[in-house]
Amino acid sequence: MLSFLIRRLLQTIPTVLAVVLLVFVLFSVVPGSIVSSMSDDSDPQVELRLKKQRGLDDPVYVRFGSYVAKLATGDFGTSFRTREPVTAMIAKRAWPTLQLIFAAMAFAIVIGVPLGFIAALQPGSIVDTLAMVVAVSGLSIAKFWLGLVLMYLFALKLGWLPSFGYGDGGLKYLLLPAVTLGVSPMALLARTTRAAVLEIMTADFVRTARSKGMSETRVVKWHVMRNALVLILTTMGLQFGALMGQAVVVEKLFSWPGIGSLLVDSVLQRDIPAVQGSILVVVLAFLAINLLIDVLYGVIDPRIRYA
Amino acid sequence: MMFRMFAIVAGLGLALAATAEAQTPRKGGTIRMTAPYGSSFTSLDIHTTQRAQDEIYAKALHRSLYIWNSAEGKPVLELAKEVTVSGGGLVHTFKLRDDAYFHNGRKMTADDIIWSYNRIMDGTKAYPGARFVRVIEGAAAVEKGQAKEISGLKKIDDFTLEMKLTEKVDPGFYFFTALTSIYPADEGAKESFIQKPIGLGPFKFVEHVPGSRIVLERWDRFYKPGKPYADKIIVSIMGEAAARDVAFRNKEIDTSVLGPAQYVAYQADADLKGTIVEVAEVFTRYMGMNPAFKPFADKRVRQAINYAIDTDLIISKLVKGKAYRATSWLPLTAPAYDKAMKPYAYDPAKAKQLLTEAGYPSGFEFEWTTSQNESWGLPIVSAVIPMLDKVGIKAKVKQVETAVLAEVVRSGDYQAFIYSQASGPDPQAALKCFHSSTPQPACNYTNFKNADFDKLVDEAGQADDPAKRVQLLQKANALLYEEAPVWFFNYNKAVMAVQPWLKGIQLNATELTHQNVEDLWVDETSPAK
Numbered sequence: 001m002l003s004f005l006i007r008r009l010l011q012t013i014p015t016v017l018a019v020v021l022l023v024f025v026l027f028s029v030v031p032g033s034i035v036s037s038m039s040d041d042s043d044p045q046v047e048l049r050l051k052k053q054r055g056l057d058d059p060v061y062v063r064f065g066s067y068v069a070k071l072a073t074g075d076f077g078t079s080f081r082t083r084e085p086v087t088a089m090i091a092k093r094a095w096p097t098l099q100l101i102f103a104a105m106a107f108a109i110v111i112g113v114p115l116g117f118i119a120a121l122q123p124g125s126i127v128d129t130l131a132m133v134v135a136v137s138g139l140s141i142a143k144f145w146l147g148l149v150l151m152y153l154f155a156l157k158l159g160w161l162p163s164f165g166y167g168d169g170g171l172k173y174l175l176l177p178a179v180t181l182g183v184s185p186m187a188l189l190a191r192t193t194r195a196a197v198l199e200i201m202t203a204d205f206v207r208t209a210r211s212k213g214m215s216e217t218r219v220v221k222w223h224v225m226r227n228a229l230v231l232i233l234t235t236m237g238l239q240f241g242a243l244m245g246q247a248v249v250v251e252k253l254f255s256w257p258g259i260g261s262l263l264v265d266s267v268l269q270r271d272i273p274a275v276q277g278s279i280l281v282v283v284l285a286f287l288a289i290n291l292l293i294d295v296l297y298g299v300i301d302p303r304i305r306y307a
Numbered sequence: 308m309m310f311r312m313f314a315i316v317a318g319l320g321l322a323l324a325a326t327a328e329a330q331t332p333r334k335g336g337t338i339r340m341t342a343p344y345g346s347s348f349t350s351l352d353i354h355t356t357q358r359a360q361d362e363i364y365a366k367a368l369h370r371s372l373y374i375w376n377s378a379e380g381k382p383v384l385e386l387a388k389e390v391t392v393s394g395g396g397l398v399h400t401f402k403l404r405d406d407a408y409f410h411n412g413r414k415m416t417a418d419d420i421i422w423s424y425n426r427i428m429d430g431t432k433a434y435p436g437a438r439f440v441r442v443i444e445g446a447a448a449v450e451k452g453q454a455k456e457i458s459g460l461k462k463i464d465d466f467t468l469e470m471k472l473t474e475k476v477d478p479g480f481y482f483f484t485a486l487t488s489i490y491p492a493d494e495g496a497k498e499s500f501i502q503k504p505i506g507l508g509p510f511k512f513v514e515h516v517p518g519s520r521i522v523l524e525r526w527d528r529f530y531k532p533g534k535p536y537a538d539k540i541i542v543s544i545m546g547e548a549a550a551r552d553v554a555f556r557n558k559e560i561d562t563s564v565l566g567p568a569q570y571v572a573y574q575a576d577a578d579l580k581g582t583i584v585e586v587a588e589v590f591t592r593y594m595g596m597n598p599a600f601k602p603f604a605d606k607r608v609r610q611a612i613n614y615a616i617d618t619d620l621i622i623s624k625l626v627k628g629k630a631y632r633a634t635s636w637l638p639l640t641a642p643a644y645d646k647a648m649k650p651y652a653y654d655p656a657k658a659k660q661l662l663t664e665a666g667y668p669s670g671f672e673f674e675w676t677t678s679q680n681e682s683w684g685l686p687i688v689s690a691v692i693p694m695l696d697k698v699g700i701k702a703k704v705k706q707v708e709t710a711v712l713a714e715v716v717r718s719g720d721y722q723a724f725i726y727s728q729a730s731g732p733d734p735q736a737a738l739k740c741f742h743s744s745t746p747q748p749a750c751n752y753t754n755f756k757n758a759d760f761d762k763l764v765d766e767a768g769q770a771d772d773p774a775k776r777v778q779l780l781q782k783a784n785a786l787l788y789e790e791a792p793v794w795f796f797n798y799n800k801a802v803m804a805v806q807p808w809l810k811g812i813q814l815n816a817t818e819l820t821h822q823n824v825e826d827l828w829v830d831e832t833s834p835a836k
Contacts, residue, residue: 038355038433045451046430046437053431082350083432084501092517151553163554165543166519252346253547257518261346261544268345270710 008294012287019283020071024064027272038080054078076277081269086277090259094281096166097258100250101243103174104182108239112186113232116193121220123198131190138187143246147180147253164255177254181247185239192235196228203227229300237293241286330810336829337539337836338809341554343564343820346546347518351504353485354427357435359818364521364542365485367824369506372401372420373483374823377813380640381732382479386415386489386507387468396475396771397444403466408528409491410511416465422492425449425457436486442478444471475768480733509535509825519544529825536811536828555582558834561809564820565802567627567681573804582804586814587631587639589731592683594691594794595753600673600722607665609791613651615658615698621690622797626682630797635788636741638798640816641734643780648788650795658698670699676724678709683727683796717748726752727799732817735776738764738783741792753792760786808833 038050051057055066070077076086112135119131154176155163167173200206201224209219248260255261259278266274342348342363349356353365374385384390387401407415427436428449440446444459459471472478481487494505504512509531510523520543525535545551548566555563556579565573565583573579596603596612603609622630634650637643662670678684685706692702702723707715715721728750730737740750742764747754760783767779788795801819805812811827829835 038435046433049430049452050433081356082501083352083355084350089517096518148549148553151550155559156553156557159557163557163559164545164550165559166516251518253550255519255544255546255550257347257516261518265346265349268708268710269349 004298005295008291012291015287016284020068020280021064023276023279023283024067027276028060028063030270030272071280076280077273079266079271079274081266081271081274086273089262089274090277090281093257093259093262096169096256097244097247097251097260099169099174100177100181100247100256100258101240103178104243104247105185105236105240107178107182108185108189109236111182112189113193115186116190116195117197117225119190120194120197120201128194131194135187135190135194138183138190141183143180143184143249144253146183147176147250150176150180164253166255166257177250177256180253181243181250184246185236185243188239189232189235193228193232196231197224200224200227226300230297233293233296233300237290240289244282244285330830332536332810332828333830334536334828335538336536336833337541338537338824338827338829339559339561339835340540340542340820340822340824341545341551341560341562341564342542343545343548343551345544347544348515348521350501351512351515352501353488353504354423354434354436354490355432357486359820360544362485362818363820363822364523365488365506366508366821367510367523367540367542368504368508368512369485369488370407370508371482371484371487371489373479375483375732375815375817375821377815377823380816382477382483384479385483386420394471397472399470399472399478400463401468401470403468404530405466406530407507408526408530409494409507410505410526411491411494412528413491413493415489415491415507417462417468418465419489419492420468421457421460421462422495423489424460424487425455426490426495427487428457434486436484439481439484439487442472442474442476442481444473476735477733480736510540513539531825535825537824540824555804555806558806561806561829561833561835562812562820563804565629565804567625567629569804570629570802571627579804582806583802584805584812584814584819585800585802586816586819588799588801588819589638589640589729589737589816590727590799591633591636591638591730592630592725592727592796592799593633594675594723594725594796595716595721596723596792596794597719597721598754598756598792599719602665602667602671602673603723605665606790607661608667609793610651611658611661611665611698612695612700612794613791614654614661615700616691616694616794617653618650618794618796619653621687625686625690626797629800629802630682631800633795633797635784635795636730636793637734637737637780637784638730638816641731641737643734643738643777643784645781645785648785651791655694655698662698662700667699670701672701672703673722674705675702676705676707676712676715676721678707678712678725680709680727682799683725684709687796688725716752719747719752719754724752725796728752730798734780734784735764735767738767738780738787741787755787755790755792757786757790760790806833 055063074087079086079089082089115131119128122128151163154161161172161176165173206219206223209223247258248264250256251258251260252264259281263275263278266278340363342360344358344360348361348364349358353361353369370385372386373382376383386407387403389402391400403417409415424440424443427434427440428446430450430452437450443457445454445457446459448454449457461469463469470478489507491505494500509526509529511526513524514522520541523540525538529535543560545554548569551563552569554560573583596609598604618632622628622632631639632650634648662668675688677688688704695702712724716724716726739745741755741760743756743761745751763779763783763786767776770776770779803819808830809827810830813822813826815821
């Protein structure tokens with residue numbers, strides 16, 4: 001297991017380096033000066049001094065080298081806008097984003113996986129049809145619109161929940177943004193689970209298990225569920241990554257203080273170090289989750305470890 | 308009155324204001340304001356940020372030498388009790404307040420003002436307030452690293468400060484925004500200051516949840532007796548208009564800035580109509596024309612464009628009436644605004660005639676750089692294009708992000724652009740943007756050069772008699788109208804919905820969301836505890 005983990009970790013390094021290079025190059029060619037991000041008062045002398053001070057007048061390869069060296073020590077640079085270390089800015093936003101994503105994923109798993117199972121166990125039934133209507137709707141509805149509808153219903157009409165804000169970070173503030181964000185992965189998980197279970201139910205080993213006189217409950221529990229989990233985990237892993245990106249819209253809509261809203265404002269104000277830092281953190285989180293999923297594969301299906 | 312206000316208050320908004328004056332302010336309660344211009348505050352170091360968004364909280368936390376008085380429509384002394392002017396109008400001696408305490412309990416002195424202005428001029432930091440402090444003699448040398456202290460600032464004693472300016476201007480217009488807030492010299496230098504800022508304002512810092520809110524509580528040693536009224540202020544960041552709308556209707560927030568679509572909806576809603584407050588802000592929206600592009604070098608072509616566009620139609624249909632028609636550059640609230648002046652009429656025939664006289668009978672083609680802004684961007688450009696087409700002028704759209712547009716405008720890398728630019732509150736400074744000595748990147752975005760205009764603005768700057776100054780600026784503004792370096796589109800009408808329990812809202816023409824919060828109070832019907 002350890003060698004599997006080390007192998008997967010080593011495989012991650014080229015991806016991280018490629019992302020670092022891409023993010024750096026992309027934002028090196030973006031037009032605009034550092035001063036325009038800091039002030040609308042463009043004194044050429046001040047701009048020259050700032051560029052020199054921050055090494056922005058160095059050749060691009062020197063800047064990249066210095067950027068990578070700093071990254072290696074966890075230094076994402078200093079924000080053009082706030083003059084604060086980007087690491088500190090991201091650190092303040094990381095927990096709310098994680099809260100939101102985990103809550104959304106929990107909602108998606110708790111609702112989506114059972115829904116898919118139930119639908120697959122009764123294919124063609126009304127339950128199956130209803131479950132798939134929910135799934136297709138969940139995938140089609142725009143998050144912004146859904147968020148507004150939930151606000152309208154649960155805050156304005158029913159008065160059960162606040163319509164926006166972080167409050168004390170408690171559940172009543174988290175519910176609406178988490179459900180808004182979680183509906184789409186919930187729908188995808190429901191569809192994936194249904195498809196996986198339906199396919200496995202007709203597999204040879206399931207037929208064999210049944211022919212050996214195993215009860216249907218044991219068949220589903222020991223053969224179908226375990227085998228479906230690999231596909232479900234894959235979907236979950238991909239959805240975690242997707243949620244990091246989709247959280248931008250939800251955070252902005254609900255005034256949720258996560259990395260997404262930091263990224264949006266940094267892009268709009270061309271705060272390049274903050275944008276680079278935010279993107280890198282999102283990518284690293286995505287890679288970490290995928291690594292975790294890969295490890296879980298190995299736990300569920302030992303054949304993957306030795307492949 | 309130096310600065311006239313044409314603030315227009317809708318429906319119950321007027322009644323609310325009148326009632327507020329008649330009532331005795333209530334002590335206590337929480338004011339829940341919103342910051343609508345983005346997803347976060349830039350920084351808790353207000354010297355670093357020029358965004359209107361950040362000044363919303365800064366009005367509660369900090370104080371500058373002057374403050375904007377919305378009722379009088381001009382900046383008035385805030386941290387000084389009096390000022391005497393000498394040295395041919397260049398030397399201002401301030402008698403500072405001796406009762407202003409920072410939130411750490413220390414009394415403010417002249418040293419704090421000197422320290423703060425020196426900090427702002429640190430050329431290695433590019434603080435945006437430098438453009439204001441630069442008016443003090445010796446400030447530019449500090450910025451360039453040629454001096455360590457601003458020579459034009461002299462401490463006479465702890466509560467007397469002498470300030471020597473480089474030109475004869477009203478320093479009030481330079482030192483009233485939060486960009487020139489006064490920090491405590493000892494605390495402001497510490498790293499911890501950015502996490503827990505200390506100011507002189509009526510409310511002290513409690514908490515900042517980045518991307519969500521700032522919470523402040525009453526500072527009991529604030530220098531205005533009996534103020535502030537409220538116990539607490541929460542400024543929530545709410546960049547999405549639709550989310551703000553739900554929260555306002557749900558009584559979770561006390562103020563909400565309205566965009567054109569909501570303005571129409573609130574006007575049509577009997578329950579919400581009375582919450583609307585509106586004011587003509589000092590921003591002019593326009594299409595700038597580059598004189599280096601041959602057709603635009605001819606005044607007749609620029610005038611033709613003004614005649615070819617049905618501006619009133621665009622304002623009523625596209626902007627939903629949430630703007631005032633621009634005549635020339637200076638907005639309605641400027642003292643030099645000439646009420647008798649009429650805007651360019653919609654007259655395509657006249658436009659055609661002018662184009663023919665200028666040598667473009669078949670028109671010409673130009674590239675128009677625009678952002679996506681709903682009030683002064685792509686939707687407006689899309690509406691104007693067919694109007695220009697009718698007189699033979701073809702416009703090709705070049706769409707860029709707002710931040711990129713700002714860069715384009717400053718660099719002059721355009722044939723035409725559409726933009727919103729501050730045209731006040733100081734009319735002299737606003738018109739000086741068109742002075743030939745003003746570099747294009749500073750604010751002379753259309754690279755306007757006209758000797759007669761320069762002369763009028765220079766004479767206005769030297770005039771000691773305010774009436775004479777206004778007269779000269781009026782002439783300069785009229786000359787600008789005649790020269791038409793831009794298509795004069797509109798002046799922004801800022802609209803905000805205010806809950807009936809929030810009293811004391813000021814019609815601030817510089818930015819409606821910037822409220823002197825010590826004058827605000829909530830009555831007992833407020834649902835906030």
